Amino acid sequence: MSSHVADNEAVVRRDVREVWHSSGDLDLIPDIVTDDFVYRNPLVDEPVHGPDDYRKLAATFRDAFSDIDMEISEMVAVNDKVVTRYTTRAVHDGEFMDIEPTHNSIEITGIIIDHLEDGKLTERYVNDDALGLFEQIGTIELP
Template identity: 40%
Template structure:
């Protein structure tokens, strides 16, 4: 039987950090589904996931994922991670800032027949946009509302 935690760790470590997009064909099921609230509709299949990863890696080419915890139960594996990278490419309409950012997140994977069949991801998008200067820190928002 495949070690589900070892399989799942290949995504943040090989696909995201190392940029080995060929590993997607090895570790993800053909009918893979990604659930990411920041992406709008669910992404389906390896090709859509590859494009998703490429979009982030073009914006943050030196991205590194640090898996801080991994828990497995049956076909489910959950990860807690911190991703760090430098904003060097266009990202969600935002021109490169050159800023180094750090974002925490959690992911839950469903493994089926030795491949990743489904992934739910949630990361601190608000914190990322605050680090990139798109959204002011909450402290500043509070100051603006009390200044009226």
């Protein structure tokens, strides 16, 4: 593995550890993402642009869920792309999308596709088990 690819993996690991874990430091976001960074996730109505909006998004999730632990199950890096398969565990103890806290534990899986440039994230696509999330916090019931 080239050092360039290893560096890209390290950036993604740092983002997972610092931005999405409850114990992370959101002040590091400008060091991790570019000014024109774009985050896309079907759970979020519109793409998120730039470090400030990314910080707001992460803070919203961290306010709604405590004890967030995002475990990387697998990571594949090629050139300037990193694909990560992960599992997130947390407790829903804050308002989330107008849903009052249920204090339910959640566990969801997902895949992230990141694009990097000059050692920073430029674009992220997230696809996670949103249906499972809503089922686990009790807002929907599967037939």
